[in-house]
Amino acid sequence: MILATMEMHCPVCSNRQFSQISEIFDDRYGEPNLYHLASCISCGHLATTPRLMESDLPGLYGNYYPRKSISAVNVQAEAEKIQRPFAKLLRWWNGTNNQGQYLVRAGETMLDVGCGSGTSLLEAQSLGATAFGIEADPNVAPIASALGLTIHFGSLQDQPFPDQQFDLIVMNQVIEHLPEPGLALQILRNRLKPGGRMVLVFPNQASLWRRFSGDRWINWHIPYHLHHFTSTSFTRMASHCGFAVASTQTITPNLWTLLQLRANRIRPLLGQPSPLWRVAEPATGVLAKSQKKLFRTMIVMIFLTMFGVMNRIVDVFGFGDSLMVELRRSEE
Numbered sequence: 494m495i496l497a498t499m500e501m502h503c504p505v506c507s508n509r510q511f512s513q514i515s516e517i518f519d520d521r522y523g524e525p526n527l528y529h530l531a532s533c534i535s536c537g538h539l540a541t542t543p544r545l546m547e548s549d550l551p552g553l554y555g556n557y558y559p560r561k562s563i564s565a566v567n568v569q570a571e572a573e574k575i576q577r578p579f580a581k582l583l584r585w586w587n588g589t590n591n592q593g594q595y596l597v598r599a600g601e602t603m604l605d606v607g608c609g610s611g612t613s614l615l616e617a618q619s620l621g622a623t624a625f626g627i628e629a630d631p632n633v634a635p636i637a638s639a640l641g642l643t644i645h646f647g648s649l650q651d652q653p654f655p656d657q658q659f660d661l662i663v664m665n666q667v668i669e670h671l672p673e674p675g676l677a678l679q680i681l682r683n684r685l686k687p688g689g690r691m692v693l694v695f696p697n698q699a700s701l702w703r704r705f706s707g708d709r710w711i712n713w714h715i716p717y718h719l720h721h722f723t724s725t726s727f728t729r730m731a732s733h734c735g736f737a738v739a740s741t742q743t744i745t746p747n748l749w750t751l752l753q754l755r756a757n758r759i760r761p762l763l764g765q766p767s768p769l770w771r772v773a774e775p776a777t778g779v780l781a782k783s784q785k786k787l788f789r790t791m792i793v794m795i796f797l798t799m800f801g802v803m804n805r806i807v808d809v810f811g812f813g814d815s816l817m818v819e820l821r822r823s824e825e
């Protein structure tokens with residue numbers, strides 16, 4: 494079936510014809526509508542249809558996307574892990590170094606677009622940088638104010654911090670959520686200092702786990718992910734927006750692999766939230782339960798170690814689950 498809609502265009506090649514290839518739905522939080530993956534008939538880029546608009550997003554996220562019970566104390570504790578011995582080695586082993594703020598250098602000015610609760614800003618500060626954030630979710634505002642973080646609550650298109658240019662702009666797992674990813678790149682291009690870098694992290698639609706898991710791949714994350722990039726398609730989009738790719742790598746968090754294997758086993762029906770993604774209940778004090786929990790924790794640790802070995806090898810060959818791409822302005 495060919496879809497030809499005026500409101501939908503391919504961010505990679507600007508073509509307006511898409512072909513629906515498979516039905517897919519929210520298998521995490523139970524948003525009840527059926528969606529399709531659609532493939533651009535010109536370049537093969539995959540997008541989620543029907544296309545959601547900026548105006549659809551507050552209702553979608555407000556109703557279905559769970560907000561963890563975050564507090565300033567938790568955010569600070571998380572950010573302080575960066576100071577622990579072997580922190581860098583552990584991030585590499587766990588596959589959690591797939592975040593752009595770890596690349597900031599002392600003395601630089603960083604902007605994190607979609608900074609969430611602001612952990613990345615605290616981490617950048619402890620690496621010696623000055624950190625700014627943009628976040629759509631106003632629920633984070635009390636945390637930002639408690640921690641003294643500089644976060645603009647609103648959209649990139651508000652052009653916040655107008656007098657500020659940045660050495661490093663970071664988007665961690667954000668670009669795939671945007672209806673117009675190319676527009677975001679164009680806006681941010683003008684905010685980089687000469688020689689500045691932009692680091693984006695997003696799911697790799699050409700990953701090994703995607704091939705293995707088909708429509709159960711956890712990073713389809715329908716309908717919240719609107720665009721599904723590969724290294725090739727992203728590079729092409731970035732070059733249309735005036736960027737050259739300085740480096741590309743894949744990084745697979747070991748935890749994602751554990752979740753993927755569970756998702757391959759358990760799949761909810763349309764409109765039903767999956768137990769896999771339920772926010773954990775507080776543990777009870779019963780001994781039998783805590784022994785069971787200890788046993789489960791040991792099993793999980795064994796699996797995570799196995800995944801560590803496997804994922805670090807897969808990432809060397811570029812078939813990992815998240816892509817980390819560093820861009821520079823192309824005339825530089």
Ligand SMILES: [Zn+2]
Pocket residue numbers: 503504505506507508533534535536537538
């Ligand atoms: Zn296309």
